[in-house]
Amino acid sequence: MNRCFKFCLCGLVLVGVFSGVGRAQSRPALVDQMGYADLVLVNGKVVSMDDRSITPETPGNIYQAMAIKGKRIMSRGTNEEMRALAGPQTVIEDVGGRVVIPGLIQTHFHLFSRAARRYGPSMGFVDPSVQLTVTAASDPEGTAKKIRDTLLNAIRVQNIPEGQWISLRVEEGSNAPGTGRTWFGKGKLNRRQLDAVTPDHPILVRANIGGYFNEVAIKLFTEEFHDWLESTDIETAPGSSQNGYVAVPEMGGLTFEFWWKDKPSADLAEVMRL
Structure with a gap:
């Protein structure tokens, strides 16, 4: 085999290996724990309701985007942060600035x-x-x-x-x-x-x-x-x-x-x- 060809072939293999390592290292830890998100909502106003006080009009933090895995909220954050949790099969939904709130189910028993x-x-x-x-x-x-x-x-x-x-x-x-x-x-x-x-x-x-x-x-x-x-x-x-x-x-x-x-x-x- 031509020496130049061997060198080029080895170079391509190494590039492939290191690019794969780079992708694995750059993948968010949450993806390693839970897998890729099933659904990512972007460009929204995600109302977290994480303020546990009883002060009126305190909905807690409001996020730009949210990732969902199965029936669980995987994470909330910026569009960029949540897109990083998306894989090839993830559905990305642009909510166009709409408000996203927790499901109001059994609000008072x-x-x-x-x-x-x-x-x-x-x-x-x-x-x-x-x-x-x-x-x-x-x-x-x-x-x-x-x-x-x-x-x-x-x-x-x-x-x-x-x-x-x-x-x-x-x-x-x-x-x-x-x-x-x-x-x-x-x-x-x-x-x-x-x-x-x-x-x-x-x-x-x-x-x-x-x-x-x-x-x-x-x-x-x-x-x-x-x-x-x-x-x-x-x-x-x-x-x-x-x-x-x-x-x-x-x-x-x-x-x-x-x-x-x-x-x-x-x-x-x-x-x-x-």
Whole structure:
């Protein structure tokens, strides 16, 4: 083979190798972690709603572009930054300066809870769980024991079958209003006080608008709401999901979107209309 030809051929190979290395090194780390984005929105006003204050008219940071992977927001930033996350199959959508906001889904669940309680039974929407009540002790430790004893006694005496949902309401008794909710919110009452003795029943323990799921309930709930662990930590506080903490969204979701998910949508709409 001609020496000049060999030299040129080797040069082309080296150029190809190093150009490939260069592309790999310049590829954003996020692409290595998640793959290329499925969709990139550019030239928009992406409202992040990442300001957690209650000050009016504070939507948080507003970005020019956003990248989406599957059902998750991959990243937000400038057009250039988000285009760097695009691959050969990525759809790039120019939104032409329009505002992009989070999906307004289930914006407030108190409405659902009231509708379920007042009009649900007349439409065949009933709470399928076994209902129990306990009066709180003067401290969280004593209350946790009463919760545990009440549940175990009911399971034994009523012969509650495995897999049956149980809802236990904690009444304040002589405690100040909101005491139980505070104990739940701070993790002083949590699922770990219950998991070992209730391995076969999904359980919701609640006091007004706060409470917790046990481990069995969490497993069932997250089959339907895959991002619940992450979202409850963001909504409440880091670590809340490990305590099983639930509030109004979970209680509303447990009825309309979990227990009653297979009911006709027209009937669900009628309950809301009433």
